[in-house]
Amino acid sequence: MELGGDRPIVTIILLNVVTAFIFTAMMGAGPVIAIGVIVLPILMSLGVPKAIAMFTFMGSVSAGMYLNPVLQWSQLRAFILAADEMPEFSFTWYATHWGYFALAISLVVVCILAGIYLKVSKPSHAWAAQTRGASEQKDAPLYALILPIVPVVLKIAFDFSVIGGFVIAGFAALFLCGRMKGSFKENCQLVNKLYYDGVVDTAPLIGFLLTLPMFNTCASYAAPYFKEVLGSFMPTNEYVICALFAALSIMGFFRGPLTLYGCGAATLGVLRGVGSFSAPFLFCVFTIPSTTVNVGSCITQSWIAWGLAYTKVESKDYLKLSIPFAYITSILLYVLTAFTVTGLTGSWLVS
Known part of the structure; x- marks a missing residue:
């Protein structure tokens, strides 16, 4: 503080x-x-x-x-x-x-x-309001x-x-905070209440996790169509691929064709089919949207869904902040990829 x-x-x-x-x-x-x-x-x-x-x-x-x-x-x-x-x-x-x-x-x-x-x-400060008759709060x-x-x-x-x-x-x-000084029955009731409150707080997350497999299944059914559409014009030059993926970083959102947690497996198959790329290059190319975009920016990520419910933030307000982060970070990381893991040959190649 x-x-x-x-x-x-x-x-x-x-x-x-x-x-x-x-x-x-x-x-x-x-x-x-x-x-x-x-x-x-x-x-x-x-x-x-x-x-x-x-x-x-x-x-x-x-x-x-x-x-x-x-x-x-x-x-x-x-x-x-x-x-x-x-x-x-x-x-x-x-x-x-x-x-x-x-x-x-x-x-x-x-x-x-x-x-x-x-x-x-x-x-926006969240100061505690002083009210009459309020019980004294002890510090831990x-x-x-x-x-x-x-x-x-x-x-x-x-x-x-x-x-x-x-x-x-x-x-x-x-x-240590003196919350379990009562009888065994009272302590059990306290733990039971805390578990209950915890389930209530994480209810949106639990609901999201129950529906996420359906979302991923739909993405897997869409994967062959992405493969057919993208396969005809996918470039084979590593630097062009880095530039293309950086420009299309938005397609990593909502389990799209750039994230391996969505339809990205189809895009990976397309790249493997059109050229011989090294394992480090393919790994870095796909880990960027899968990590920066999917894990840290997209509202379809389970812990982000929890965060929206916990902080009472609207999804659109969060996306206004996370989308620029996803784009800027992705661009910089693809530049890093272009300078560090392109041009590898020999045993690095993936057939």
């Missing part, structure tokens, strides 16, 4: 860096929600408008994902190569030649855009403030279960 003052951008940058670092090791709706309920209230209490707070948090999440081995190597790489193919294309090679730069570029763009958005927006003990990072530390240091880490930290918080 004291870092905010009249320049909340300092706090935003610090939180963005920490968030990106966290999500180099964690991913999924659960961790995003767990960190979001800490970061978003801090930003909004500093007067950062809700839409900007949500944008900068989700953007920093997607920045960290560029070095996340689960997302990049266990999921996206599987679209390009089988696990035992091309061992020289390792996560270490990817990170040192492209991943670290992608994370840095994404993080810088998020911070710059957040500063610009703050300049042109009006601050200082040592309890380390509990939010306990699951992160357990995961990074010991590869501990994410869910187990949050359960441990949650019960520790209740004990």
